Amino acid sequence: MGLFSKRSILSKLHSGKEFNALDEVQEFQLRLAAELEKGTVERIPVGKLFSYTTPEEWYREKETDIVYRYIPPEFPLKGMWARVEDPGERSFFEQLYPGDAPTPEEYSVLVKKLEELWLRGEVERARDTDTPIEGVRVYHHPKTDETFELIPPGAFTKDGTWRKIFRSEKEGSWPGELKKDIPPVRRGA
Numbered sequence: 805m806g807l808f809s810k811r812s813i814l815s816k817l818h819s820g821k822e823f824n825a826l827d828e829v830q831e832f833q834l835r836l837a838a839e840l841e842k843g844t845v846e847r848i849p850v851g852k853l854f855s856y857t858t859p860e861e862w863y864r865e866k867e868t869d870i871v872y873r874y875i876p877p878e879f880p881l882k883g884m885w886a887r888v889e890d891p892g893e894r895s896f897f898e899q900l901y902p903g904d905a906p907t908p909e910e911y912s913v914l915v916k917k918l919e920e921l922w923l924r925g926e927v928e929r930a931r932d933t934d935t936p937i938e939g940v941r942v943y944h945h946p947k948t949d950e951t952f953e954l955i956p957p958g959a960f961t962k963d964g965t966w967r968k969i970f971r972s973e974k975e976g977s978w979p980g981e982l983k984k985d986i987p988p989v990r991r992g993a
Contacts, residue, residue: 813844814865814872815887822882829877832885836863836874852895852948854884855968862888896945897952897968904966908957911964918943918954923987930982944971944978951978 817839818832839845840863848864854873858881861874871891877883901914918941921927928944932953939956951971957964971978 812865812868812870812887813839814863814870817872818885821884821886823877823885824882826879829883848891851888851891852893852898852950853968855970858883862891864891893948895950895968896948897943897950897966901966905961905963906957906966907963911954911957914954914964914966922985925987928979929985930979931985932982934981942969942971942979942982944973946973949974949978 817835818828823829823832836845840847844867845863845865848862848871850860850862850873853860854875858875858878861876862871863874864871871888873884873886873888875884900917901910903910906914918927918929922929922943926945928946930942930944932940932942937955941954942951943954944951949972951969953965953967953969955965971980971982
């Protein structure tokens with residue numbers, strides 16, 4: 805490799821992380837389609853989602869294995885075109901419970917797992933004191949920097965709610981105004 809490293813094909817498809825106008829999106833989609841046609845880029849299965857509320861696609865540059873995520877804009881939401889830091893990383897919390905509406909029985913099992921992880925220091929926990937719903941807990945996994953909220957069954961429906969929320973230690977929003985729970989000190993430690 806020379807003095808200057810070669811820029812990724814994927815990084816050249818769109819200059820920003822967001823899309824400001826429809827013509828930008830159309831130009832990007834034409835460029836992406838051309839690279840797919842040439843075979844330099846391929847669409848791959850999505851790993852750890854950025855958001856659980858918007859559709860997402862992942863593309864891999866075959867020569868370099870660089871992966872980018874594409875979230876199509878739904879104006880005024882500007883979408884996203886950004887490199888995936890670790891395409892092999894999976895959601896820690898989705899591995900504990902892959903759905904978003906645990907039944908009362910599943911909720912109890914999930915709470916027990918989360919409590920054990922919290923006591924071992926593998927996850928952090930906070931209470932959402934701004935909600936009128938009793939028992940809402942927010943969990944953060946420092947290694948993957950992801951945060952999920954667990955709402956007990958009966959708050960809105962007969963099942964609980966388990967969802968990703970946008971709190972990040974890297975971005976400075978975890979724990980934010982939330983009050984972190986401190987695990988009890990183990991005896992003999």
